[in-house]
Amino acid sequence: MQTASLLYYFLLVCWCIDFVENQTNGIPRRQRRRMRYRGSRKGSSANHRPNRQPQIKTSTTVAVVPSVPLINIDDGITEVFDSLIGLSGHESSYSVLPGKKGHCTANGMIMYDKAVWSPKPCITCLCSKGKVICDETTCLSLTCHKTEIPEGECCPVCSDIEPNDPSDPMLLQPLRTQAEMDELLRREKEELEGREKEIHKKDDEKRKRKEKKSQEEKKKHDYEAHQKEEEEISRREEEKRRAYEEEELQIEKEEEEKRKGNELPEQERKQQKSEEEEEEEDEHILRGDVFRMPPRFPIPVPPAEIPPLPTGCSISDTTVSCINARLTQIPPITDPELTSLELEGNTITSIPDEAFNGIPNLERLDLSKNNITSPGIGPQAFKILKKLKRLYMDGNALVHIPPELPSALEELKINENHLHAIDEDSLQELKNLVTLELEGNKLSEANVSPLALRPLKSLSYLRLGRNKFRTVPQGLPTSIEELYLENNQIEEISEICFNHTSNINIIVLKHNKLEENRIAPLAWINQENLESIDLSYNKLYHVPSYLPKSLLHLVLIGNQIERIPGYVFGHMKPGLEYLYLSFNKLNNDGIDPVSFYGAYLSLRELFLDHNELKFVPFGITEMKALSFLRLNNNKIRTVPPERICRSVVDDDNVDADSNDDEEEEVEDSHLEHLHLENNFINTRELSPYAFSCIRSYSSVVLKPQKIK
Known part of the structure; x- marks a missing residue:
């Protein structure tokens, strides 16, 4: 008897211990197995391979599939449960408050960060950084005849299948490999991303349509409001005018009655005055304000509606x-x-x-x-x-x-x-015209009257490019300041072209057929305001002589120039400042020591790139104001120290006075930019004094160079 009592007591203690452990874990064993199985599936998507395949319980058939894959309780648990927020997971509806250091509070219990528990059957919750995320398990439909829900479980199982029965659906379904589970997760992710993109696209289209509609409505509303405001202003002005007329009539009426009243007896005047006062009082009550129209005047008709x-x-x-x-x-x-x-x-x-x-x-x-x-x-x-x-x-x-x-x-x-014709009367009345552009037409000296431009007394800007002129149009107004004749077929410039254009400042004649011997010596040499001439892309073989005295800017790009005659710039005052000779056929034989005479003190930019120069031309060191020099894309092989900067002698052979003079000469140089790329220069052989007058060595471009 005593032995039996001890045995019963021992069994009771074991049962209590087992009950306490189940309450502490909060998750039935079967559900923990299911979570481990789902965790292995999720872990595969994070390139984490479990140590063993998930075990399947064969004693009873459990058809349980979670709505989204769960994961093991490892380092990646926070990321996976965060992803459940936007999918099938949802926030817990239980009384859960965030605790310190990521702890959660659920039903009066404190849960640590990454803790997992099941508050109800078929619901699994996770504590992630102070936030509770719960997942509900969904059940598969069973094909067996008889089902039952075991105690502590949430999904039904088949009760008419024996353990290890070959017809068990779980046994018939082959185990998924790691690659298959990865592929399933990838497809689910792509489908979700596709649906999100489609939703965003529809939202954007809807927003754009709404914005466009609102803009149209706003424009229409602004226009209608503007029209209503104008109507209201005109109505008020009409009312004021009528009120003023009414007041004038009333004053005239009172004066007339006053004159008549002087002839009536005193008693009749008093009676008439009282009647008038009563009438005025009644009229005031009826009118209400001075702006209301009296009944004897017609009501103004509102203006007709303006079409939208x-x-x-x-x-x-x-x-x-x-x-x-x-x-x-x-x-x-x-x-x-x-x-x-x-x-x-x-x-x-x-x-x-x-x-x-x-x-x-x-x-x-x-x-x-x-x-x-x-x-x-x-x-x-x-x-x-x-x-x-x-x-x-x-x-x-x-x-x-x-x-x-x-x-x-x-x-x-x-x-x-x-346009293929301009008669002398076409522009007859345009005395105030300042700008006239007629480019890209079919105009020429044959169909433009010499008197057509004469009435334009104020014209200063004229564009006639991309037409068919062979000569400069005649009859240019005396007020003309800028003339553009590019892309024509002009072959010569006669002495009378610019006789009456003393104010002209810019002439553009690029892309024509001009040769230097077809430019008359007196065509423009006496112009006092002509500062810029563009003769690019013509048929010039030499820099033209007899250029305007006042010229500052000369563009000769893209010709066939082989020579710069000596003293060609010597007559200019104050002197040429910009000379562009790129893309020509200049070599060193075509540049004399006096080719730039007259421009040494004034020239600021000199472009000699894309020519056939074999060494740096003479005279560069004499150009005191030069700041930009282009010599790239030539055939230059060396740069002596004295060609760009004045020669510098070694310190051992020069006394202090000469050093002071050299420093002063270097300081006088204004050269800031030098281009020497695409020549045949061996940069390692350059003298350290070759560019000593240039303020910053970063402004000297030497690379790349051509291969010898």
Whole structure:
């Protein structure tokens, strides 16, 4: 009996110990096995291979599959559970508060960081940095006839299959390899990323449509508000005018009655005065304020509604913009305060006479890049625009300059059209025109009248490039300052071309067919304001003689120049400052010691690159103001110390006085940039004094050099 009691007591103690351990762990054994199995799957995605394959319990069939893979309790647990937040995991609905150092509080218990527990069946929670993340286990559907839910479990199992039965679904399903589990996780991740990208794309499209719609509504609202404000102002002005007229009538009426009242008896005057006072009081009560219209005046009719702007147009202050709005005609706009209209990039073909009747105060009109033809422009189309100052019609199909242009016009651009004639009356009234651009047409000295440009008394900027001129146009206005004639077929410059253009400052004649012997000696030598000439890409073999005395800027790039004659710059005052001779055929035989005479004290930039020079030309050291020198892409093999900087003798052979003189000479140099790349220079053989006058050695470009 005593032995039996001891045995029962021992069994009771074992049962209590087992019960306490189950409560402490918080997770049934079967569920822990399931977590270890899921942990092995998740660990494979992090390149962590478990020591053994997951075990499958064969005594009973458990069909349990988690909604998302779980992981082992290792160093990667935080990252995996963080990823569950955006997937099937969700935050716990239990009373959980973050603790210190990443601890969590759940149901009155403190959980350490990375602790895992199961508050309810089929729910597994994780403490991650003070935040609780829970995952709910989902169950697979079973095909067996009879199922049951074991005690402490959350998913049903088949009860009609014997242990180790071959028909067990878990046994029939082959074990997944590590590679298969990695592939499944990768596919799930790609599907999630694809869905997220699609959602973001739809959101962006929806946002763009909403922004576009809001912008259109705002423009429309601003336009309507502007119109309403104008209507309100006009209505108030009309009311004030009528009130003033009413007051005048009332005063006249009172004066007339006063005159009549002097003739009536005193009693009748008193009676009439009292009646008038009563009438005025009643009238005041009826009117309410002085601005309300009396019943004897008609109520003003509100102005007609202004048609809305076409789709694609916008209004800002005093500008209406309809750029690339697919318009086929000029929109009907009525706004006397409008000063700028932009119609660039449409398919407008004509301008009727009444096109601008509603906007007579325009100052700027852009009709570029349309299909406007000369027959499509009405004879009175621009006549109403008395204040128009800028007219742009580039890129159309005009063959003549539009008629009846406003005399206030200051800027006219008709580039890239089909103009093939300018009569003497085409620009007759444009006395205020300052800028005229007619590039890219079919103009020549044969179809441009010598009197066509004479009426332009204020013209200072003229562009006639990309036409078919063989000579400089005649009849240039005396006010001209800048003349651009590039990309024509000009072959000569006669003595009378610039006789009446004493104010001209810039002449551009690049990409023509000029030779130095076809430039008349007196063509421009006496010009006092001509400072810049561009003769690039012509047929010059020598630097032209008889250049203007006032010339500062000479561009001769891309010719076939072989020689710079001596003293060719000697007559210039104050002297040439910029000389560009790149891409020619200059060699050392073509440059004399006196080739740069007259420019030694004034020349600031000298470009001799892409020529055939074999050594640095003489005279560089005499150029006191030179700051930029290009000698790259020649055939130079060496740079003696005295060719760019004055010669420097060794300190042992020079006394103190001579050293002082050399230092002063070096200080006088202004050379800041020197290009010598792409020659045949052996940089290791250069003298240390070759570039001593240059302020910074980083400004000397020597690399790369050509191979000998």
